Amino acid sequence: MLKKLVREELLEAFGQGKRDFQRVNLNGADLQGCFLSSCNFAGASFLDANLSGATLQESSFSRANLKDATFAHADMKGADLSWANACGANFEGADLTRAKAHATDFSDALLIRARFEETDCLGANMSGVNAPDIWMESANLECVNFSDACLIRANLRGVRGAWLDLSHAKLNWATMAWAQLEAGNFEGADLTDVTLLAANMSYSNMLNANLGGANLDSADLCAAAVPKSCMAIASLSSARLSHQTYMRSEWRREDLRAWQLRGAMIVDLEAFSNEAQGDVREGESCLRDDARSVRALA
Numbered sequence: 499m500l501k502k503l504v505r506e507e508l509l510e511a512f513g514q515g516k517r518d519f520q521r522v523n524l525n526g527a528d529l530q531g532c533f534l535s536s537c538n539f540a541g542a543s544f545l546d547a548n549l550s551g552a553t554l555q556e557s558s559f560s561r562a563n564l565k566d567a568t569f570a571h572a573d574m575k576g577a578d579l580s581w582a583n584a585c586g587a588n589f590e591g592a593d594l595t596r597a598k599a600h601a602t603d604f605s606d607a608l609l610i611r612a613r614f615e616e617t618d619c620l621g622a623n624m625s626g627v628n629a630p631d632i633w634m635e636s637a638n639l640e641c642v643n644f645s646d647a648c649l650i651r652a653n654l655r656g657v658r659g660a661w662l663d664l665s666h667a668k669l670n671w672a673t674m675a676w677a678q679l680e681a682g683n684f685e686g687a688d689l690t691d692v693t694l695l696a697a698n699m700s701y702s703n704m705l706n707a708n709l710g711g712a713n714l715d716s717a718d719l720c721a722a723a724v725p726k727s728c729m730a731i732a733s734l735s736s737a738r739l740s741h742q743t744y745m746r747s748e749w750r751r752e753d754l755r756a757w758q759l760r761g762a763m764i765v766d767l768e769a770f771s772n773e774a775q776g777d778v779r780e781g782e783s784c785l786r787d788d789a790r791s792v793r794a795l796a
Contacts, residue, residue: 500543505529512537550588704728705747720765723747735761741769751777 500523508524509532518538525545535555543563550570557577564584571591580600588608595613601621609629618638625643630650639659644667652672662682670688675695682702689704691711700720707725712732721742726749728734739762744754751774754764764770764778 500541503527505532508534715761719743719762721746726753729753729757729760729762737762738765739763740766744770744774754778755780 500521502523503519505527508519508522508527508529511519512534517536519542520538521541522539523543524547525543527544527547529547529549529552531551532549533553535553535557537554537557539562540558540560541562542559544559544567545563545565547567549572550568551572552569553573554569554577555573555575557574559577559579559582561581562579562583564579564582564587566586567584568588569592570588572589573593574597575593575595576597577594578598579594579602580598582599582602584602584604584607586606587604589604589612590608590610591612592609593613594617595615597614597617599617599619599622602619602623604622604624604627606626607624607628609624609627609632611631612629612633614632614634614637616636617634619642620638621641622639623643624647625645627644627647627649629652630648631652632649633653634657635653636656637654637658639654639657639662641661642659643663645663645665647664647667649664649672650668650670652669654672654674654677657674657677657679659677659679660681662679664687665683666686668688669692670690671692672689673693674697675693677694677697679694679702680698680700682699684702684704684707686706687704688708689712690708692709693713694717695713696716697714698718699714699722700718702719702722705723705725709725709728710731712728714728714732714737715735717734717737719737720740723746724743726747734757739757751771754770754774755777758764758778767775767778770778
C-alpha cells in the first residue's frame with residue numbers, strides 16, 4: 499500500500515530537509531516547476547502526474563510507476579529511472595544527460611528533442627517511442643529495443659549499441675557515425691540519408707532496410723546481412739566486407755565486383771572460392787589502372 503501525498507505535503511517535507519519518499523502515491527499530482535533534486539522516489543507512483551519543468555537532478559525513480567506522467571522540459575540530469583514504468587510518458591525536451599535507465603520501459607513515450615547524452619539505457623524498452631531530434635550522443639544503448647520507433651534526425655553519434663533492435667524504425671537523416679552497433683537488428687528500418695560513417699555494423703541484420711542515400715563510408719560490415727540494393731544507393735567508400743557478409747547476404751560473385759567499384763574493401767579474400775578471388779583481384783587491378791589514368795590526366 500502506497501502512502502498518499504499531495505503537493506503541499508511533499509513540498510513541506512522537502513523544505514524541512516526530507517529526501518526519502520519511497521513508495522509514495524503522487525498519482526495525478528501537479529508538480530510543475532518544483533525543485534525536487536536528490537530525492538528518493540523509488541517504488542513511488544506518479545501515474546498521470548505533471549512534473550513539467552521540474553528540477554529532478556540526481557533523484558531516484560527506480561521501479562517507480564511513471565506511466566502517462568509528464569516530464570516535459572524537466573531537468574533530470576543524473577537521475578535514476580532503472581526498472582521504472584514510463585510507458586506513454588511525456589519527456590519532450592527533458593534533459594536526462596548521464597541518467598541511468600537500466601531496463602526502463604519507455605514504450606510509446608514522447609521523447610521529442612529529449613537529451614540522453616551519455617545516459618546508460620542498458621536493456622531499456624523504447625519500442626514505439628516518438629523521438630524526432632532526440633540527442634543520445636555517447637549513450638549506452640546495448641540491448642535497447644527501438645522497434646517501430648520514430649528517430650528522425652536523431653543524434654546517435656558514438657553510441658554503444660551492441661544487440662540494438664531498430665527493426666522497422668524510422669531513422670531518416672539520423673547520425674550514427676562511429677557508433678558501435680554490432681549484431682544490431684535493422685530489419686525493415688528506414689535508414690534514408692542516415693550517417694553511419696565508420697560505424698561498427700559487424701554481424702548486424704540490415705535485410706529489407708531502406709539505405710537510400712546512406713553514408714556507410716569506412717563502416718565495418720563484416721559478417722553483416724546487407725541488402726544487395728545497398729551497393730547502388732549508398733556511399734560505401736572503404737566499407738569493410740567479409741566472406742560472411744557475402745554468405746549471409748546471399749550475393750553472387752559478380753556482386754563482389756560491383757561493391758569494389760563502389761569503393762568497398764574485401765578483408766578476408768582467402769576465404770572465398772578461387773573464382774571469386776580471381777574476380778576480386780581483377781577488379782583491384784582495374785581500379786589501380788583507373789587511378790593511374792586519373793593521375794596522368796591531372
